Amino acid sequence: MKAMSAIALGALVLSPVAAIAADPPPGATSCSGCHGSNAAADSPIPKLHGRDAGETLAAMVAFRSGERPATVMDRIAKGFSDDETRLIADWLAAQK
Amino acid sequence: MPVTTPHSRRRFLRSSAALAAAAAFPLPALAQKAPRVLVIGGGFGGASVARELRNLDPKIHVTLIESNATFTACPFSNAVIGGLRDLKAQQFGYDKIRAGGVNVVNDTATAVNPASRTVRLGGITLPYDRLVLSPGIDIRWGALPGYEQAAAAKMPHAWRAGDQTTLLRNQLVAMEDGGVVVMSVPANPFRCPPGPYERASLIAHYLKTSKPKSKLIVLDAKDQFSKQRLFQSAWKELYPDHLEWVSLSAGGKVTSVDPATNTLSTDFGKHAAQVANVIPPQKAGRIAELAGVANQTGWCPIDPVTFESALVPGIHVVGDATIAGAMPKSAFSANAQAKVCAAAVAKLLTGAKPQEPRLINTCYSLVAPGYGISVAGVYAPAKDMLAEVKGSGGVSRLDAPADVRAAEAVYAEAWYRTITTEVFG
Numbered sequence: 001m002k003a004m005s006a007i008a009l010g011a012l013v014l015s016p017v018a019a020i021a022a023d024p025p026p027g028a029t030s031c032s033g034c035h036g037s038n039a040a041a042d043s044p045i046p047k048l049h050g051r052d053a054g055e056t057l058a059a060m061v062a063f064r065s066g067e068r069p070a071t072v073m074d075r076i077a078k079g080f081s082d083d084e085t086r087l088i089a090d091w092l093a094a095q096k
Numbered sequence: 097m098p099v100t101t102p103h104s105r106r107r108f109l110r111s112s113a114a115l116a117a118a119a120a121f122p123l124p125a126l127a128q129k130a131p132r133v134l135v136i137g138g139g140f141g142g143a144s145v146a147r148e149l150r151n152l153d154p155k156i157h158v159t160l161i162e163s164n165a166t167f168t169a170c171p172f173s174n175a176v177i178g179g180l181r182d183l184k185a186q187q188f189g190y191d192k193i194r195a196g197g198v199n200v201v202n203d204t205a206t207a208v209n210p211a212s213r214t215v216r217l218g219g220i221t222l223p224y225d226r227l228v229l230s231p232g233i234d235i236r237w238g239a240l241p242g243y244e245q246a247a248a249a250k251m252p253h254a255w256r257a258g259d260q261t262t263l264l265r266n267q268l269v270a271m272e273d274g275g276v277v278v279m280s281v282p283a284n285p286f287r288c289p290p291g292p293y294e295r296a297s298l299i300a301h302y303l304k305t306s307k308p309k310s311k312l313i314v315l316d317a318k319d320q321f322s323k324q325r326l327f328q329s330a331w332k333e334l335y336p337d338h339l340e341w342v343s344l345s346a347g348g349k350v351t352s353v354d355p356a357t358n359t360l361s362t363d364f365g366k367h368a369a370q371v372a373n374v375i376p377p378q379k380a381g382r383i384a385e386l387a388g389v390a391n392q393t394g395w396c397p398i399d400p401v402t403f404e405s406a407l408v409p410g411i412h413v414v415g416d417a418t419i420a421g422a423m424p425k426s427a428f429s430a431n432a433q434a435k436v437c438a439a440a441v442a443k444l445l446t447g448a449k450p451q452e453p454r455l456i457n458t459c460y461s462l463v464a465p466g467y468g469i470s471v472a473g474v475y476a477p478a479k480d481m482l483a484e485v486k487g488s489g490g491v492s493r494l495d496a497p498a499d500v501r502a503a504e505a506v507y508a509e510a511w512y513r514t515i516t517t518e519v520f521g
Contacts, residue, residue, distance in 0.1 A: 079474020
């Protein structure tokens with residue numbers, strides 16, 4: 001197993017850094033099923049691509065705790081920890 | 097997890113250790129030649145895979161094979177049947193997908209050879225490095241005695257949207273007031289678990305508003321169904337005189353149909369229908385069976401990280417055709433799976449390791465215009481399946497006020513616009 005890890009690490013080092021940074025964290029690509037990457041400003045479902053990461057994270061945390069009323073986002077927010085949510089929020093913020 | 101690369105290298109690359117090694121020492125064959133991915137099936141799953149692969153790496157040659165020049169979407173097709181929507185709002189072309197660099201071939205794949213990694217298509221043979229199947233469903237003709245292919249012209253299933261949707265709509269319009277509509281619902285699994293009950297709701301809405309002396313009887317091969325308490329509570333409120341649901345234990349299982357007399361039989365009696373909608377037993381689309389990726393259930397077992405077939409290396413399956421554990425057969429699931437599958441395929445083509453995914457599903461149903469309900473879930477790989485993340489998911493609140501139902505109906509429409517734009521727009 002040790003040898004395998006070393007090889008895997010080698011793979012990481014050899015891969016282009018940009019490609020690694022661009023990899024969406026687990027769950028992130030599902031969001032655009034509802035939150036369109038080109039959603040209009042007046043869309044009933046807000047666009048998350050390019051949105052401030054702190055805003056997205058705060059909304060998810062409030063949905064999860066029930067502090068912010070929701071129809072469906074409370075049920076989805078409960079599927080992600082704070083750390084997992086932060087990674088998704090950061091990635092979405094970096095998208096155009 | 098099955099891990100493979102082109103034929104000549106396959107023996108060398110059996111294990112994930114070898115896979116990691118492949119990343120460290122790129123394969124000359126792969127480094128020199130653009131990888132070729134074939135995608136069969138241009139619905140929510142396949143079209144999403146094709147597009148996403150091009151977005152991830154424009155060097156990948158992506159060919160999308162689809163029999164129909166126009167795609168007709170199932171989500172919201174129940175609103176067409178209920179007279180609330182035009183079928184044109186369900187239809188999409190492939191021009192934008194073509195413009196994005198995907199080679200769209202309007203033809204039907206007739207054979208897959210996993211050993212030579214080729215697909216037979218009309219008179220030609222196309223090679224692939226990775227093949228993705230998103231074949232949707234096929235009807236199990238004859239599995240419900242009497243329901244052969246010819247019966248669908250008389251007793252439409254309307255479970256693949258298009259002409260069947262129009263046929264069922266036209267039959268409802270032609271029916272005289274006072275007629276009885278009978279719907280047959282199969283046992284699990286089938287495409288769109290809440291679909292029959294949304295359809296029942298919107299047919300009942302049509303009868304209530306246009307043919308008030310008529311009634312819908314739903315004969316079900318199950319006792320439990322998706323969003324059950326929400327549907328039943330809405331039916332009691334909205335359609336007490338127009339919709340009767342007969343459960344399995346109440347004798348609802350249809351055991352045979354007779355298209356000549358438009359009759360559906362259960363163990364307890366016969367139901368003569370003016371309009372009969374038979375939602376029949378289903379299986380993965382035909383190419384899945386031809387490729388050998390469907391098991392004895394008729395559906396396709398997959399690796400939950402890569403969506404690679406558990407039966408045939410080098411072939412991935414997404415969407416309704418898969419056995420995806422807790423993830424339902426829905427357009428949202430197919431699109432979410434497609435994006436995960438595309439990311440995994442892009443990694444595997446370069447010899448890198450795909451990451452553990454997390455997937456989301458959200459399914460809206462309309463119970464009436466302006467009255468929406470939903471089910472949602474978050475899923476992660478667990479053993480060989482996708483399992484719901486503990487504490488996540490569930491259905492709309494049973495006691496939600498009317499403004500929440502109205503908001504969910506608005507979100508349902510917005511979801512449809514978003515997903516069809518992402519996939520086809």
